[in-house]
Amino acid sequence: MEGLHHDTNLEPTTAIPDAKLDGKEDNIIDEQESDLIPTDKDVDFALLPVNQDLSDNDKIDLYDQMVRIRRFEERSLRAYQQGKIGGFLHLYIGQEAVAVGSVSVLGKDDHVITAYRDHGHAIAVGMNMDECMAELYGKKTGCSKGKGGSMHFFAPDKNFWGGHGIVGGQTPLGLGIAYALKNFNKQGSCLCFMGDGATNQGPFYESLNLAALWELPVIYIIENNGYSMGTAEGRHSAGDPLARRGESFDISWKVAHGHDLYEVRSVVQEAVERAHQECKPTVLEIITYRYRGHSVADPDQTYRTKEEIEEYKTNKDPLNLFKRKLIEENVLSEERALEIDKSAKDEANASAEFASESPFPDADELMDDIYWETDNPEKRSSEGRIFFEVP
Amino acid sequence: MSIISYRDALNQGLAEELQRDSNVVLMGEEVAQFKGSYKVSEGLLEKFGPSRIIDTPISEAAFSGLAVGASMMGMRPVVEFMFWSFCYVAFDQIFNNAANVRYMSGGLINVPVVFRGPANGGTNVGATHSHTPENFAANTPGMKVVCPATPADAKGLIKSSIRDNDPVCFMENTILYNLKDEVPEGEDFIIPLGKAKIVTEGNDISIIAHGKAVHTAIEVAEELSDKHNVSAEILDLRSIRPLDQEAIIASVKKTNRALLVEENKPFCGVDAQICFLIQDQAFDYLDAPIARVSAVDAPQAYSKSLESVQLPGREKVLKAALNIL
Numbered sequence: 044m045e046g047l048h049h050d051t052n053l054e055p056t057t058a059i060p061d062a063k064l065d066g067k068e069d070n071i072i073d074e075q076e077s078d079l080i081p082t083d084k085d086v087d088f089a090l091l092p093v094n095q096d097l098s099d100n101d102k103i104d105l106y107d108q109m110v111r112i113r114r115f116e117e118r119s120l121r122a123y124q125q126g127k128i129g130g131f132l133h134l135y136i137g138q139e140a141v142a143v144g145s146v147s148v149l150g151k152d153d154h155v156i157t158a159y160r161d162h163g164h165a166i167a168v169g170m171n172m173d174e175c176m177a178e179l180y181g182k183k184t185g186c187s188k189g190k191g192g193s194m195h196f197f198a199p200d201k202n203f204w205g206g207h208g209i210v211g212g213q214t215p216l217g218l219g220i221a222y223a224l225k226n227f228n229k230q231g232s233c234l235c236f237m238g239d240g241a242t243n244q245g246p247f248y249e250s251l252n253l254a255a256l257w258e259l260p261v262i263y264i265i266e267n268n269g270y271s272m273g274t275a276e277g278r279h280s281a282g283d284p285l286a287r288r289g290e291s292f293d294i295s296w297k298v299a300h301g302h303d304l305y306e307v308r309s310v311v312q313e314a315v316e317r318a319h320q321e322c323k324p325t326v327l328e329i330i331t332y333r334y335r336g337h338s339v340a341d342p343d344q345t346y347r348t349k350e351e352i353e354e355y356k357t358n359k360d361p362l363n364l365f366k367r368k369l370i371e372e373n374v375l376s377e378e379r380a381l382e383i384d385k386s387a388k389d390e391a392n393a394s395a396e397f398a399s400e401s402p403f404p405d406a407d408e409l410m411d412d413i414y415w416e417t418d419n420p421e422k423r424s425s426e427g428r429i430f431f432e433v434p
Numbered sequence: 435m436s437i438i439s440y441r442d443a444l445n446q447g448l449a450e451e452l453q454r455d456s457n458v459v460l461m462g463e464e465v466a467q468f469k470g471s472y473k474v475s476e477g478l479l480e481k482f483g484p485s486r487i488i489d490t491p492i493s494e495a496a497f498s499g500l501a502v503g504a505s506m507m508g509m510r511p512v513v514e515f516m517f518w519s520f521c522y523v524a525f526d527q528i529f530n531n532a533a534n535v536r537y538m539s540g541g542l543i544n545v546p547v548v549f550r551g552p553a554n555g556g557t558n559v560g561a562t563h564s565h566t567p568e569n570f571a572a573n574t575p576g577m578k579v580v581c582p583a584t585p586a587d588a589k590g591l592i593k594s595s596i597r598d599n600d601p602v603c604f605m606e607n608t609i610l611y612n613l614k615d616e617v618p619e620g621e622d623f624i625i626p627l628g629k630a631k632i633v634t635e636g637n638d639i640s641i642i643a644h645g646k647a648v649h650t651a652i653e654v655a656e657e658l659s660d661k662h663n664v665s666a667e668i669l670d671l672r673s674i675r676p677l678d679q680e681a682i683i684a685s686v687k688k689t690n691r692a693l694l695v696e697e698n699k700p701f702c703g704v705d706a707q708i709c710f711l712i713q714d715q716a717f718d719y720l721d722a723p724i725a726r727v728s729a730v731d732a733p734q735a736y737s738k739s740l741e742s743v744q745l746p747g748r749e750k751v752l753k754a755a756l757n758i759l
């Protein structure tokens with residue numbers, strides 16, 4: 044675990060803004076330990092109202108979503124290995140509870156934006172496997188008609204604003220979505236997901252400042268999987284935990300474990316509540332882990348050990364843990380779990396079939412979707428030449 | 435018609451669009467209380483209030499990206515850069531996010547945002563504050579680029595840019611802010627993007643320019659007419675992308691000679707593209723090689739004596755014209 048301090052030190056070292064605002068500086072330390080740093084030892088998140096409110100079917104559905112994400116990605120990996128998918132493929136395997144748990148507490152005016160490791164979020168917001176797989180295959184039937192690829196999935200009808208390939212580049216966009224929500228008087232929020240590596244991009248801090256200054260309902264969720272490509276957190280970031288960086292802007296922050304779906308739901312729900320009720324931002328750091336290399340092109344041999352991966356898989360796999368919980372709760376049976384798994388595999392295989400059979404975009408589609416105006420020529424108001432080389 | 439400054443024309447255009455559409459907001463450094471670094475937004479805060487005219491911290495990346503995100507949601511933000519030179523710290527937000535989101539989403543998301551501010555040399559502020567990035571903005575498919583040279587164009591084009599459903603880079607000029615000229619009144623006055631303007635008709639040579647270089651061209655045309663008996667036609671491009679190629683080619687076919695003038699730097703500058711278009715579309719009509727005067731190919735110098743040499747001045751442009759006549 045050398046260099047991987049993300050999973051070992053969750054304690055904030057200084058005062059937290061909630062306490063400061065309450066004027067209770069004196070007993071900050073006690074409060075921190077009891078309240079702010081949830082650990083699975085202290086709290087049974089299953090018992091919190093946000094999780095108690097879940098019906099058996101809701102819980103099964105959450106499990107189902109995580110399984111579907113995993114099977115989708117495993118199928119996409121095979122397609123990549125068969126040469127059907129090009130470019131980069133960043134798999135989310137191991138992190139599923141973060142996207143599924145977070146999205147599951149959202150309402151109609153809550154929005155989502157993320158980075159390039161976006162398949163999990165896409166499926167969690169309700170995009171279907173067919174459009175996602177077809178996009179990976181570069182097909183016309185893909186969610187972006189083959190123009191976005193793995194890193195750039197979008198579904199604005201599902202409040203999902205991408206899929207962004209530049210590390211940290213989405214952090215001001217998430218801020219803008221929150222700004223628009225406030226401008227339109229919506230009681231909403233924007234979850235802006237990002238990696239641990241992305242916390243070292245400048246625009247993130249500019250965004251934090253504006254989020255706090257203008258009281259915008261944006262929730263930055265740092266999915267801390269311990270690595271920025273091959274650079275462990277201990278080698279890329281000073282200060283621990285990363286979420287504490289919100290503190291210099293008086294932004295409430297919290298660290299949570301991403302292998303426990305109930306815990307994710309509880310911290311995200313609390314932040315969404317803050318956004319809805321007080322129109323204020325939050326920084327959450329959710330500790331998680333990716334099983335695969337940074338992208339499929341990463342041979343994963345230089346920066347971590349097989350044992351480290353195995354350890355997480357064995358003890359903290361979010362799917363296994365949730366399945367076990369649901370079985371203990373008598374919500375799920377092994378049999379039903381097998382059915383869910385089989386149906387997810389079938390769905391993923393069918394999506395690969397669909398993608399494979401779908402046509403590639405035609406060469407002249409290269410010039411579609413660039414300008415609103417050229418896609419709506421009858422409504423064009425500008426004149427003149429707009430493209431300078433066409434196929 | 436009234437005679438107002440380029441600055442006031444922009445102010446009118448902004449005010450009219452803010453009035454017309456509640457989704458329009460203006461944000462940037464010093465735009466509200468301070469009334470704009472160049473006073474372009476004077477009076478707008480009083481009229482529209484702090485939720486529409488918004489002072490930002492010095493965070494170009496964040497407020498540019500914020501504007502892009504808000505535009506994805508249906509707002510029409512106008513972002514003011516104190517100088518276009520400062521867009522470089524927001525490059526990713528403008529050229530990756532604003533310009534690419536529509537394409538990468540397969541046309542699902544529109545980005546009706548305007549980035550505006552001055553982009554010019556000639557004011558003795560040194561290299562970091564004198565950039566003219568219209569060429570590389572126009573190099574970005576998905577982006578539109580506008581460079582108004584007159585008060586009327588400033589007003590008519592800012593209004594069109596705000597109403598446009600695609601991202602627009604709108605490049606002004608601090609030296610032109612005080613320029614006064616006739617500007618049509620009324621909300622309905624707009625100038626479409628992509629339409630060049632024949633400033634002066636002529637038969638012997640086409641001088642094609644944009645931004646402040648148009649005014650240099652006008653001086654040169656007067657001298658050509660007065661002292662050399664040459665009738666020059668001046669074409670003000672107004673928009674760089676879309677580009678009024680038809681007007682360029684029509685003018686060159688008429689005069690058979692082309693002189694391109696810009697305050698952009700020469701290598702891969704706007705006029706490099708125009709030069710290509712002319713030889714491609716009107717080669718047989720040319721009676722002389724295409725001539726071109728751009729800014730001198732050095733970082734913009736501070737000293738007046740150096741900078742006056744750097745920008746395409748009257749003498750240099752005149753000489754270039756006489757060279758191909």
Ligand SMILES: Cc1ncc(C[n+]2csc(CCOP(=O)(O)OP(=O)(O)O)c2C)c(N)n1
Pocket residue numbers: 160208209210237238239240241242268270271272337
């Ligand atoms: C501005 C920028 N620099 C570098 C890259 C290349 N790159 C892509 S992902 C990545 C690591 C980011 O790690 P993290 O933010 O922790 O996210 P994770 O991949 O772990 O989900 C790097 C360096 C990039 N896409 N954008």
Ligand SMILES: [Mg+2]
Pocket residue numbers: 238239240266267268269270271272
């Ligand atoms: Mg990471």
